Each structure stands twice: as structure tokens, then as C-alpha cells.
Amino acid sequence: MQDAVGLPLERRRRLGQLARALPQESRTEPVRTPQVYEQFERGPGGVLLGMVGNRNLSGIARTFLSLTGRYWAVSTYGAVGGGRKELTPNLLADFATVLGVPVDTLSVLTGVDVPDVPPPRSPAAVDAAELLWEVRRLTVDQLRQVADAARVV
Numbered sequence: 769m770q771d772a773v774g775l776p777l778e779r780r781r782r783l784g785q786l787a788r789a790l791p792q793e794s795r796t797e798p799v800r801t802p803q804v805y806e807q808f809e810r811g812p813g814g815v816l817l818g819m820v821g822n823r824n825l826s827g828i829a830r831t832f833l834s835l836t837g838r839y840w841a842v843s844t845y846g847a848v849g850g851g852r853k854e855l856t857p858n859l860l861a862d863f864a865t866v867l868g869v870p871v872d873t874l875s876v877l878t879g880v881d882v883p884d885v886p887p888p889r890s891p892a893a894v895d896a897a898e899l900l901w902e903v904r905r906l907t908v909d910q911l912r913q914v915a916d917a918a919r920v921v
Contacts, residue, residue: 770834771918772899773892780895783918787902790910808849812878816863817849823904835893836862857882865889868897
């Protein structure tokens with residue numbers, strides 16, 4: 769995501785096309801049971817972390833920083849998912865950016881009030897969120913292929 773955000777518009781679009789064009793392969797292993805630290809409370813934070821998990825997102829803090837310009841400690845995400853930290857409007861806006869979901873939708877889903885006029889998302893962040901959704905279904909080798917394409921000058 770870090771490399772994709774810095775690309776010009778046309779290259780970001782081609783990267784998305786590449787990800788969509790790669791064939792989806794059948795699973796070779798069953799879905800694993802989440803580790804204890806990956807299991808979250810029922811509630812708004814748990815729902816958001818589940819949505820992040822559906823995108824197979826690792827490196828959560830770095831990805832959020834790349835797409836939003838704001839850094840939250842990894843423990844912050846765990847605390848939100850575990851219901852130990854309040855989900856603030858700023859944090860909700862960051863989840864909206866990374867997940868590619870309108871903040872108003874997440875506001876209704878979580879019950880967190882957001883300003884009437886949410887901050888605009890950058891076009892690069894919008895494209896990166898779409899790419900994140902597209903690569904969720906790829907194998908590690910396919911993901912490397914997309915990442916390599918993002919780094920080609």
C-alpha cells in the first residue's frame with residue numbers, strides 16, 4: 769500500500785487492473801482459527817477489526833499511516849477491537865479511509881457520531897483502499913507480483 773499510494777493516478781489504476789486480472793485460486797488449506805489476540809469483542813470495534821481481517825490486512829499501523837497520514841499504535845487497534853478503547857471520530861474516519869467505506873456508513877454501524885462534513889479522502893487513498901479489497905483473494909506469490917509492479921519505475 770505504501771508504494772501504491774505514491775503512484776500517479778494511471779499507474780494506480782493499472783495496478784488495480786492487474787490485481788483484478790489475476791486468477792483466484794482455490795484454497796489449499798482450511799480457514800484457520802483466529803489466534804486469541806485476533807478474536808475481538810462483539811461491538812463496534814470488533815466489527816471494524818473483522819472488516820480489516822476480511823482484507824487479510826497485516827501491518828495495520830503502517831497501512832493506516834500510509835493511507836491516512838496518521839499513526840496509531842498497533843495496541844490501539846487491539847484495544848478498540850477488544851472494547852478497551854473508545855472508538856473516536858478520528859479513528860473511525862481512518863477506518864473508513866482504509867476500508868473504502870463512507871464514514872457516514874460506519875457512523876451508523878458503530879454509533880459513533882462524526883462531523884456533518886467529514887474530511888475528504890485523497891484520491892490515492894481511495895484507490896489504495898480499492899486495491900486492498902482486490903488483493904484480499906490473492907495468493908502470496910500473486911500478491912508479490914502486484915507489489916513488484918507497484919515498485920517498477
